[in-house]
Amino acid sequence: MGDMIKNYGFETPEYVSKEDFENFKMSYQVILERRYALKRFCRKGIPAQFRPHVWMTLSGAYKMMKDHPQVYETASTSQPPKKILTTIMADIPRTFPENAHFSQTQGKGDLLPVLQRILIAFAVTFPEIGYCQCWAMQPVHT
Structure with a gap:
């Protein structure tokens, strides 16, 4: 498979350069890391003093x-x-x-x-x- 074929087997569209794709991956990784950290935080238990704020935020x-x-x-x-x-x-x-x-x-x-x-x-x-x-x-x- 070529360089531009990614995780799910789809080719990256021609209008997306390799550089654009790598930049996107780097910026999205920060979001994913925060998301994973939030999951870990929630699973370990949210300290009582933060629960109201966390609940109001996560529930929308x-x-x-x-x-x-x-x-x-x-x-x-x-x-x-x-x-x-x-x-x-x-x-x-x-x-x-x-x-x-x-x-x-x-x-x-x-x-x-x-x-x-x-x-x-x-x-x-x-x-x-x-x-x-x-x-x-x-x-x-x-």
Whole structure:
């Protein structure tokens, strides 16, 4: 196989010079190395202090917030159908009752309002889906 036939057996197009191809490979290698480093970092465990930022970055949430700044605020402060709101409000206190962040009886329950806003925002944004009881656990586990 010739010099310009690469990994997958395809010939490099004539309009791509060997120099252009080598330059591309060198610049892309930096991206790949960062990607592999990120994978290793994630697999070994992301330190707790970095998890929120890493999650928001990798999930695309920061980009969505930048591109659509008012969507979450509008959805999370909207009123869902009464049946859905009643279900969410009944579910939230039962979510992780042994966790101090979610228990008003055993702790401060400071994350209950956050979870409520997330679930309401989802139910309002996707009315055809609404709300399912097990979803109260998802934002915590992801």
